[in-house]
Amino acid sequence: MDIYKDLIKKAAQIRREVIDIVYRSGAGHVGGSLSETDILVALYYKILNIDPQNPEWPERDRFILSKGHSVDAYYCVLADRGFFDKNELLTYSQFGSKLIGHPNRQVPGVEMNTGALGHGLSIGVGMALAAKMDHKNYRVFVLMGDGELAEGSVWEAAMAASHYRLDNLVAIVDRNSLQISGKTEDVMALEPLQEKWKSFGWKVSVINGHDIPSICDALSEDKKVAGVPSMVIAETVKGKGVSFMENDPKWHHGVMSEEEYRKACAELDRMLEVLS
Amino acid sequence: MNKIHNRQVVCETLMELAKEDRDIVVLCSDSRGSASMKPFAEKYPGQFIEVGIAEQNIVGIAAGLAASGKKPFVASLACFLTARAAEQIKVDVSYSKTNVKLLGISAGISYGALGMSHHSLQDIALIRAIPNILIVVPADRFETRLATEAAARYDGPVYMRLGRNPVEDVYTSSDYEFQLGRAITMRDGDSLSIITFGETVRIALDAAELMAARGINCRVINMHTIKPLDEECIIRAAKETGAILTIEEHSILGGFGAAVAEVVVQNYPVSMKIMGIPDEPAVPGKSKEVFAYYGISPENLCDEAEKLIKKKKAGE
Numbered sequence: 001m002d003i004y005k006d007l008i009k010k011a012a013q014i015r016r017e018v019i020d021i022v023y024r025s026g027a028g029h030v031g032g033s034l035s036e037t038d039i040l041v042a043l044y045y046k047i048l049n050i051d052p053q054n055p056e057w058p059e060r061d062r063f064i065l066s067k068g069h070s071v072d073a074y075y076c077v078l079a080d081r082g083f084f085d086k087n088e089l090l091t092y093s094q095f096g097s098k099l100i101g102h103p104n105r106q107v108p109g110v111e112m113n114t115g116a117l118g119h120g121l122s123i124g125v126g127m128a129l130a131a132k133m134d135h136k137n138y139r140v141f142v143l144m145g146d147g148e149l150a151e152g153s154v155w156e157a158a159m160a161a162s163h164y165r166l167d168n169l170v171a172i173v174d175r176n177s178l179q180i181s182g183k184t185e186d187v188m189a190l191e192p193l194q195e196k197w198k199s200f201g202w203k204v205s206v207i208n209g210h211d212i213p214s215i216c217d218a219l220s221e222d223k224k225v226a227g228v229p230s231m232v233i234a235e236t237v238k239g240k241g242v243s244f245m246e247n248d249p250k251w252h253h254g255v256m257s258e259e260e261y262r263k264a265c266a267e268l269d270r271m272l273e274v275l276s
Numbered sequence: 277m278n279k280i281h282n283r284q285v286v287c288e289t290l291m292e293l294a295k296e297d298r299d300i301v302v303l304c305s306d307s308r309g310s311a312s313m314k315p316f317a318e319k320y321p322g323q324f325i326e327v328g329i330a331e332q333n334i335v336g337i338a339a340g341l342a343a344s345g346k347k348p349f350v351a352s353l354a355c356f357l358t359a360r361a362a363e364q365i366k367v368d369v370s371y372s373k374t375n376v377k378l379l380g381i382s383a384g385i386s387y388g389a390l391g392m393s394h395h396s397l398q399d400i401a402l403i404r405a406i407p408n409i410l411i412v413v414p415a416d417r418f419e420t421r422l423a424t425e426a427a428a429r430y431d432g433p434v435y436m437r438l439g440r441n442p443v444e445d446v447y448t449s450s451d452y453e454f455q456l457g458r459a460i461t462m463r464d465g466d467s468l469s470i471i472t473f474g475e476t477v478r479i480a481l482d483a484a485e486l487m488a489a490r491g492i493n494c495r496v497i498n499m500h501t502i503k504p505l506d507e508e509c510i511i512r513a514a515k516e517t518g519a520i521l522t523i524e525e526h527s528i529l530g531g532f533g534a535a536v537a538e539v540v541v542q543n544y545p546v547s548m549k550i551m552g553i554p555d556e557p558a559v560p561g562k563s564k565e566v567f568a569y570y571g572i573s574p575e576n577l578c579d580e581a582e583k584l585i586k587k588k589k590a591g592e
Contacts, residue, residue, distance in 0.1 A: 058345070105372060112343060113372040116363050122333045123368060126340020126348075129325065133301070133346070140340075153364075156333035163328075 003046070007212045009275040010080075011041045015241045016268040017076040017089065023261040025093035027101060031251035032070035032145060035176040035209070035236040040077045042215040043141060052082040055108045061138050062111050062127050066120020067145035067174060068102040069253070075099050075107070083109035118151025120144060121171055125160050128169040128229075139221065143172045147179030150188045155200070162201030165227040170219060171202075173231070174209065176238035178249045193233060202231040209234025242267055278445050282420040282438050283312040283351075283381055289424040290349060294320050300428065301341055301348045303327055305334045311351035311381045331360040335376070339368035342375040347428065354380030354396035354437060355387075362402060369433045370408045377427050378409075378435045384474070384525035385558050385566045386440030392557040399437065401530030404503055409433040410456060411502040415477040418447040419500060422454035430456060437474065439525075441563065444478045446498070459506035465495035468584055469513035471536055472523040473499045475563065476572060480523060483577035492581055502532055507539050514544040519584040521549045523572055525563075528552040547587040549580055 014037050022028035044050075048061045065074050072092070079086045084107065091097035098106040102115030112123050124142035131138050148154065161169050173193070181187050190196070197204045203225045207214045217223070218232045238252070239245025242264040245254075256264065294300040294316070303325045308314050317324040325341075327334040331352060338348040350357065357380055358365065369376045380399055387394035403411055412427060412434060414420040420438070427434040446462065454460075462477065463484050470480040477498045484494040495517050497509060513520060520540060522533035533550030540548060551572055559569050567573060571580070 062344075112339070112374075113367060116367045118332075119336050119364060119368055122336020122364070123340040123343070125333070126337035126342075127344045128340075129337065130341045130344030130346050133322065134344075153330075153332040153336065156328075156330035157336065160327060160330070160333055160337065164325075 021092040027093040028072040029069040031238040033073035062140045064120040068114030078109040117148040118153040121157035128166040158200040161229040169229045176236045178238045197231040209236035285420040305352045335361040335364035338376045339374040349377045351379040354383035358399040382440040383437040397527045413437040413474040418450040459509040460498045463496040465493040467493040468519035469495040469517045471497040476523040483574040519588040524552040
């Protein structure tokens with residue numbers, strides 16, 4: 001169980017770093033970054049078969065951040081895993097920085113440029129197909145936002161993944177139930193979400209997206225069903241970990257005042273203390 | 277007249293290349309018939325992917341395949357591929373610089389009678405404004421072979437635009453030097469230059485023949501690569517012939533003529549005439565009928581050439 005304790009602590013540390021880079025740059029998508037943090041930590045510290053020293057290693061598992069706007073947590077995780085120097089995080093969203101507001105391939109560890117929503121799953125299908133064609137064992141993970149599921153291309157890709165029996169493809173939805181304009185169910189209802197994916201031929205599991213052992217369990221290779229792509233609906237809280245941000249759509253891309261920043265830091269520092 | 281469709285030539289060429297290169301993958305969107313890719317699908321089922329009628333998905337999948345070392349050729353109808361998947365082309369192909377080849381089939385007014393939904397008269401304007409992508413339009417079956425081979429060799433995104441029907445040859449064989457980005461002067465002359473590409477090269481050559489009878493010495497340039505343009509060739513044509521007429525099977529807004537004009541006006545301004553489809557839904561009909569309706573016929577081109585030469589002499 002120690003590994004999980006470490007991962008839980010790691011997630012708190014990443015959240016703290018997210019708050020820092022977002023505050024410092026005055027830009028970012030903090031709400032969705034905090035909701036996906038535990039998922040990224042589970043992936044990058046437990047699930048993904050990767051080598052940060054050799055980011056292009058052909059046998060590596062692939063990860064696509066389809067909800068590219070939530071790049072803050074992604075950069076913090078990649079830096080912490082050693083894909084690039086942590087000091088570079090200080091340049092986030094600054095003029096001339098590689099670390100711009102959406103993932104791009106200039107950043108070591110980033111597989112594809114994303115930002116336009118509804119693209120990631122098709123790319124994942126292509127990568128998973130390539131693995132099948134080459135008889136390689138790597139897996140492909142795609143993290144999507146729930147608001148993103150309104151894009152028609154997501155369902156084109158969903159159809160293709162089950163048509164081609166891509167059991168090496170794992171899609172994860174960061175189901176925080178909020179998008180810019182409010183609740184997903186008010187903006188464009190998604191429910192019954194589980195049934196939708198099942199009817200498209202996917203194996204679906206619904207988990208608590210902040211419970212790291214559950215995330216690791218849902219994403220582990222032995223959960224794979226032969227010939228069936230996997231969808232993990234991770235129920236999360238937008239702004240998770242910072243009390244005044246939680247469940248408030250304002251923090252989709254809100255910018256913190258100094259007072260808010262201090263409060264957020266204090267809360268996360270306390271959490272880190274409790275965990276150590 | 278030649279009876280082979282250029283799209284068939286692409287299929288044959290890809291089949292030859294696929295024999296040696298297992299990374300070549302062809303993707304279709306319920307378009308294996310219209311793209312003439314059935315023989316490829318049958319011979320190389322392991323290198324063929326059917327995506328169904330889903331252009332956004334086909335481009336995204338191709339980008340994913342390319343990012344994993346494959347060399348995907350997406351053969352899909354130009355009108356849908358470029359317009360419907362414009363964002364995937366911009367982000368997943370251009371921005372991510374994936375090695376994806378987009379084959380826009382039945383482009384221009386190939387589907388003459390099917391109406392504006394099936395005409396692809398905006399694709400050049402659209403793709404031209406997206407960085408990192410080459411645009412290539414072969415003129416006949418010989419050039420189609422060379423262009424397909426060159427696209428396969430080139431490591432990066434290419435949009436290759438193809439018509440639907442068999443076209444008359446402009447070459448006698450593929451035994452000539454074809455280089456991406458390097459235009460071919462099909463006929464030399466110093467009275468004016470016609471610069472064009474694709475199926476209208478034949479019309480330009482026929483027009484030049486008629487002009488010769490009228491004492492006009494017309495240069496005909498086949499600009500098979502529309503991006504990057506062979507700027508040097510255009511500037512030379514402006515300097516040496518003093519008047520330029522462009523022809524395109526595309527809207528005259530933001531397309532080929534506009535691209536040539538950008539080069540001319542910034543380097544060596546001369547009189548120009550841009551011929552193509554005006555800013556309207558194109559009239560339905562067979563290619564030749566539609567071309568003639570919009571003045572793209574050897575006879576009318578002679579008249580336009582005379583007007584241009586008169587302008588040139590008047591120093592306008």
